Amino acid sequence: MAPASTPTALLPDSARTYDLGFARWVYENVDGGDKLSMCMQCGVCSGSCPIGTEMDHGPRKLFMMIRAGMKDAVLKSNTMFNCTSCYRCVVRCPRGVPVTYILQDLGRVAARAGYAEAEKTDNARFAKAFYWSTRTFGRTDERLFTFKYYLSFGIVEAIKKAMANMPIAMSLLKTKRMHIGMPHKIKGTKELKAILDKAQEIEKSKQGF
Numbered sequence: 001m002a003p004a005s006t007p008t009a010l011l012p013d014s015a016r017t018y019d020l021g022f023a024r025w026v027y028e029n030v031d032g033g034d035k036l037s038m039c040m041q042c043g044v045c046s047g048s049c050p051i052g053t054e055m056d057h058g059p060r061k062l063f064m065m066i067r068a069g070m071k072d073a074v075l076k077s078n079t080m081f082n083c084t085s086c087y088r089c090v091v092r093c094p095r096g097v098p099v100t101y102i103l104q105d106l107g108r109v110a111a112r113a114g115y116a117e118a119e120k121t122d123n124a125r126f127a128k129a130f131y132w133s134t135r136t137f138g139r140t141d142e143r144l145f146t147f148k149y150y151l152s153f154g155i156v157e158a159i160k161k162a163m164a165n166m167p168i169a170m171s172l173l174k175t176k177r178m179h180i181g182m183p184h185k186i187k188g189t190k191e192l193k194a195i196l197d198k199a200q201e202i203e204k205s206k207q208g209f
Ligand code: SF4
Pocket: 038, 039, 040, 041, 042, 043, 044, 045, 046, 059, 060, 063, 092, 093, 094, 095, 096, 097, 099
């Protein structure tokens, strides 16, 4: 069996897995998926993506893989988790394909389907810490959510990372871009939690993986 890091395109045919119903499933169940049929494979999205070099596959290639039914390779990809939602691809796509929405929802599907590689990416760890801060305080407390993200690597690694970034923290404090003391909170944290719980409930009710 080829190592996990081998690009799917380089795998022998016997090592690739195809699910010919996958494209149809994506069209019908992923946000924006119905617009995938509009994609003409021009590559403007991938060529415009500032983070493309950090992705296993650029959006253009990922969309072709969906059409080819390469379900496992698509859902194992780090593409969705490395997308920063800058929307450059959406603005430039000549066919109006909502690339960002499709990637975001595919990421949700991949995480729910238990594709471990996706869950372990730095971006997934960061997103979890970011969500925790937003849910708890109604805003992002840079100090706490950064340390929470560091803690996802274990306490020793967290301390090492915090120490390594101490000069940046000191500069932020000096220029009053980070505060000391209790985290700032919005007034309606209870209401915000209720909204987020409802959103989760809706997401769980979505059919699929
Ligand atoms: S820019 Fe649009 S049409 Fe072109 S490859 Fe990307 S999604 Fe497809």
